[in-house]
Amino acid sequence: MTSTASARCAAETLAASNSAPRFLPCSEHGMLLELPDLESALAWHDAIGQAMEQAHERQDGFALRHVRLLLPAARTVFVEFDALRTTADAVAQAIRSINVDASGQRAHRQITVPVCYNGEDLDDVAQLLHCSVQHLVERHMAQPWRVAFAGFAPGFNYLTGGNALFDVPRRATPRLRVPQGAVGLAGTFSGIYPRESSGGWQLIGVTSLPMWDESHEHPALLQPGDDVQFTAVREQVHAQQPAPHDAASSATPLSVSTPSGSTSSPAASSASTPSAPSHATPVLTVIRPGLLCTYQDEGRHAAQLGVTGSGAADRASFHLANELVGNAHDAVALEIIGAGAQFEALTDVTLAIAGAHVPLSIDSDGQHTTLTHPQAFLLKAGERLSVGEPVAGVRAYLAVQGGFAARRTLNSSSTDTMSGLGPSPLQPHDTLCVDTVDIRASTSVASCSPAQPRAWSTSLPRPHAVTELTVTPGPRIDWFTKAGQASLFSQVWRVTAQSDRVGLRLAGEPLERTDARELASEATIPGSIEVTGSGLPIVFLRDQPVTGGYPVIAVLDDTSINTAAQLPAGALVKFRLKPSSHASCCAVISAAATCASPTPLPETELTCNAS
Structure with a gap:
């Protein structure tokens, strides 16, 4: 580590030691630690991570052993815990007992990134910062950058350096196309686009240098905590990732210095993931996929890489479909949205469908059979299964005995519609398979027996009917006025057609804010109700962004996330504050703070935030 980087680490630790976190509720199994600045957030993130490691090694620190995720952002650290094994109060008490001053500094990898400084905004940025292009480039290379946290896309990271020169506004109009490998500036951060996308950075x-490669066991090149050194190259640098057979002849080698001082390549320990599973038995052909048909399972656990969880939007229905055919609850199934899906059996196969109340029919040699309940059924070779227009709900789950076989990325076969990770949505003529040698699938069939048929749920949302969703206070509920908070619960919201697996956009009367500041990026989770600049809410579902820049006023409980996933366009929604949320909110308040609720919520339910 360079002397400059060491000095920065010491400054970060000193700043963090002088600022205790403010605890904010963020779901029934999560909380946000709010801190004064990025340096404090990163220092607390490292200190909590070290305390967790020590708790596991010594088998003490019960609460910290049940923390499942730490996610740093610009001024916060999101902490997710297992609510069945510990409580918010116990986790908060354990975190408050951590001595940040005594936490050792973690060793950091040193990564050199070659850059051709020919960006479209280079001249404009130099003019904006009142310096020459040469001076700007020299300062960017001399700056000791560090990966602070993951951002809006897999492999996109926010790099911080603390240099006052680099404070650059985003473009007024974002570009629709930013090339892969583009190096940019925004605010006090630098970043590298891992793939072609839209973006507003300068x-x-x-x-x-590829930032993201799904064929590697660890697909993200940069990890939080890495030190990054930019260096200029004269030759033309292309933004496209070289093809595998050209990788060895790449003119720019990657240098990664590990904490021990050795040099390694991220590809050295990589494991290739085939595009299609081997030893798979074809069982179905897609005749029509319907509006959208995707592979889904329990999802991913890689938020620290900027990767959202994805997975089945309605977990309860997904689990039921697998249960009906005797699978393990996490076997891969199909998520079918809307009407029109049709499949033909290539061999005799046992299937089940659950979730949205959809008409089901089997056609065989002119014979038409209607299925009236969620149940396991045999589809014989040559027969066709048709899925009709949902009567209630919007997402149906089709499970096959043994589980569907699909390409896995980061230990999941889920299709992530926001980032494009995982298998592509199904298309006509696609062949669907069961992996006959997959241990997970074979074990699930051997150890479970098919469940009994069920009735369609009577609580599924219907168009133009009011569905009640239960929430707990969000971390930024105090950014809204008394009238704004009351309006969230008093009015009936309408789900718009601009809704998808990322989230539900709601129409209604805008919510009034007390704080009009721009919110620094912080973690968002499934069920977060984020209020945009228009004052209208978005309810995030499973393909939500990992971080967001708008205040979260409330968070759905787990049951309501499943219900929200079944809301069709035109459905009406009313929010209800969970009765126990007042106590759980107070439980995470700093011991030095008093419980204060300047803004009462409807029906005398209060929300508490530490000051």
């Missing part, structure tokens, strides 16, 4: 150069 572009100063481009690198040929």
Whole structure:
């Protein structure tokens, strides 16, 4: 580590030691630690991580052993815990007992990134910062950058350096196309676009170094805590990732210095993931996929890489479909949205469908059979299964005995519609398989027996009917006025057609805010109700962004997330505050703070935030 980087680490630790976190509720199994600045957030993130490691090694620190995720952001650290094994109060008490001053500094990898400084905004940024292009490039290379946290896309990271020169506003109009490998500036951060996408950062150069490669066991090149050194290259650098057979002849080698001082390549321990599973038995052909048909399972656990969880939007219905055919609850199934899906059996196969109340029919040699309940059924070779227009709900889950076989990325076969990870949505003529040698699938069939048929749920949402969703206070509920908070619960919201697996956009009367500041990026989770600049809420579902920049006023409980996933366009929604949320909110308040609720919620339910 350079002397400059060491000095920065010491400054970060000193700043963190002088600022105790403010605890904010963020779901029934999570909380946000709010801190004064990025340096404090990163220092607390590292200190909590070290305390967790020590708790596991010594088998003490019961609460910290049940923390499942730490996610740093610009001024916060999100902490997710297992609510069946510990409580918010116990986790908060354990965190308050951590001595940040005594926490050792973690060793950091040193990564060199070659850049061709020819970005479209280079001249404009130099003019904006009142310096020459040469001076800007030299300062960018001399700056000791560190990966602070993951951002809006897999492999996109926010790099911080603390240099006052680099404070650059985003472009007024974002570009629709930013090339892969583009190096940009925004605010006090630098970043590298891992793939082609839209974006509003000021572009100063481009690198040929791939930031994200799904064929690697660890697909993200940069990890939080890594030190990054930019270096200029004269030759033309292309933004496209080289093809596998050209990788060895790449003109720019990657240098990664590990904490021990050795040098390694991220590809050295990689494991290739085939695009299609081997030893798979074809069982179905897609005749029509319907509006949208995707592979889904329990999802991913890689938020620290900027990867959302994805997975089945309605977990309860997904689990039921697997249970009906005797699978393990996490076997891969199909999520079918809307009407029109049709499949033909290539061999005799046992299937089940659950979730949205959809008409089901089997056609065989002119014979038409209607299925009236969620149940396991045999589809014989040559027969066709048709899925009709949902009567209630919007997402149906089709499970096959043994589980569908699909390409896995980061230990999941789920299709992530926001980032494009995982298998593509199904298309006509696609062949669907069961992996006959998959241990997970074979074990699930051997150890479970098919469940009895069920009735369609009577609580499924219907168009133009009011569905009640239960929430707990969000971390930024105090950013809204008394009238704004009351309006969230008093009015009936309408689900708009601009809704998808990322989230539900709601129409209604805008919510009034007390705090009009721009919110620094912080964690968002499934069920978060984020209020945009228009004052209208978005209810995030399973493909939500990992971080967001708008205040979260409330968070759905787990049951309501499943219900929300079944809301069709035109459905009406009313929010209800969970009766126990007042106590759980107070439980995470700092011991030094008093419980204060300046803004009462409807029906005398209060929300508490530490000051």
